[in-house]
Amino acid sequence: MSTTAQPGAAAHHNLQTPPAAPLVPLIELQGLSIRFGARDILRNLNASLRGRAIGLLGPNGAGKSTLINTLLGFYKPFAGSARVFDHDIRTDLREIRRVVGYMPENDAFISKMNAVSFVQMMGELSGLPSGVALERAHEALFYVGLAEARYRPLGTYSLGMKQLAKLAQAIVHGPKLLILDEPTNGLDPTARQRMIRMVREIRDGEEMRIVLCSHLLRDVEDTCDEVLILKQGQIVHYSNLNEERRANRRFLELETYGANGDFTAAIERLGCECAVSGNRMKMVLADGIGARDIFRLAAEREVRIRRLNFRRDTLEDIFLKAMEN
Amino acid sequence: MAVYRRNYKPYAGGLTPAWSRFLVLFRYSRRNLFRSKFLTGLFVACFFYPIVCLVMIYLAHSAGFLKQLGLPSEILTIDNVFFFHLMSAQGAFAFLLTAFVGPGLISPDLANGALPLYFCRPFSRAEYVLGKSSVLVILLSEVTWVPGIILFVIQASFAGAAWTWSNLWIALSFVISSLLWIAILALLAMALSAWVKWRIVAGALLLAVMFFGAGFAQAVNAVLRTHAGHFFNLGYLMSTVWNALFQIDSDHDIPVAEACIAIFVYCSACLALLLRKVRAYEVVR
DSSP, rough: OOBBBOOTTHHSSBBOSSOOOOOSEEEEEEEEEEEEEEEEEEEEEEEEESSSSSEOOOOOTSHHHHHHHHHHSSSOOOEEEETOOOOTTTTTTHHHHHHHHHOSOOOOOOTTTTTTHHHHHHHTTTOOOOHHHHHHHHHHHHHHHHHHTTTTTTGGOOOOHHHHHHHHHHHTTOEEEEESSSSTOOOOOOOOOHHHHOOOOOOOSSSOEEEEEEEEEHHHHHOOEEEEEETTTEHHHHHHHHHHHHSEEEEEEEEEESSHHHHHHHHHHHHHHHHHHEEEEEEEEEEEOOOOHHHHHHHHHEEEEEEEOOOOHHHHHHHHHHOOO | OOOOOOOOOOOOOOOGGGGGHHHHHHHHHHHHTTOHHHHHHHHHHHHHHHHHHHHHHHHHTTTHHHHHHHHOGGGGGOOOOHHHHHHHHHHHHHHHHHHHHHHHHHHHHHHTOOHHHTTSOOOOOHHHHHHHHHHHHHHHHHHHHHHHHHHHHHHHHHOOHHHHHHHHHEEEHHHHHHHHHHHHHHHHHHHHHOOOOOHHHHHHHHHHHHHHHHHHHHHHHHHHHHSSGGGHHHHHHHHHHHHTTOOOOOOOOSSSSHHHHHHHHHHHHHHHHHHOSSSOOOOOO
């Protein structure tokens, strides 16, 4: 079952926790606010994120990257605080950075270095001894699939290869938490598939937990078990996708002719959640309500049902619903 | 584990001490420096004058050889003026090295967006600046006070204890002069490198600050009929301090204390500019 954050005051002041919480809290947001000048970027975020792979979703400018950058200590909170693995971002930043691997959204490399030296240096900066860092740099580059190209200068890499090199530097020191900011940005479909597969592998390896920030719903749906949706710096939805998938809820998709507000209202009176887009309707059937009841309501109102599909609620639906709210 | 096995393993071994991490940057930057043949050549050229000085020290203590050449034995005097000239020559070489090396230290990281990768690790901005500046500090030390002190020790070994004790202040002056020069050069070069993302432009700006600064200072002095223009001339300020440290008579128009304060202000301003720019992400307010 999803726990949808209500926009407005209730969403800001209630600590939102999904029902299933098998793991220790990864990130706890406690009234976290970020302000740049007079602009509120993040507003009073409260949540306890516990999933193995958490997706941060939201339209551009929602505050996803700002939230990540704040967790990494790049921005100081204006109010409130946050904890990563129970370390406060205001006081234990070094400890947080020790256990975090970060793959930034934009190009981030040292052009004249080859990938081995680059990843080795990043490992050493994280505290690995030089020899160990070199060994792990090779391993990480093999792991992400850059084995053949690992002695080439990073400046000569394609966009997809640069993304993989960024992933390699993020995992070289063996972090407990991997933060991926738009990992599939600019990748062609094959490279995207490869990146998603790798993220899934890392997630399933159970050595690392993942926070994946993206505006691409598909990426989050393919890799994450929890999703936090941000809109205009506020949490508008937080739910456990696995629970959503497991839940025995019935999703129905209708294509109608002649439907009006009365038909929608009648469906909602039955206790069904309903979303209308033109002549298409998506609904979640309430307990005890079946397709027969929908047909009956349609017949009573002379609405023609042209197509009816049973389908599960997708992340897209969750996202759209959150955005509408 | 063999590297070709494509699986991930966590790291559970020991970590290096946090204080030593800045040396990682030093090591990698230093390694990259000497890939340039021009820089290697320039670095070697920096030792030409110290070698000439070494020969002069040897000759100054070889009265018989000078006599054979028909020269009076007092023609070569190793004193404060001798070391002042050495300092001036090595200072000029240090500036050339800085103009070549300094702009490439930070600007590539900024241009390629690499700063978030440094700062998402247990590695602070101060450590980053320390690591990058240590490249210049050590490089410039190698061409300024290190050869100066070596020559002083050689001279002391020839001249004996009496000369050494009475001239020990020259060694101290040499080190202080060098460190002041290194500090201002390193900070200025890195600040320019951080504010101008293009390496070549940053190098040109460094030259402009030194040479146009001198011209601007002269213009201010001439137009306003003052000496305050000298405060825009870093070379003049430094030369004032060096003259005082080496006890050389000069006709500098600015008191030494004011020159020192001006240099301190320049260093502080460069550091502030540097720390303002060296951030993971720039905040647009």
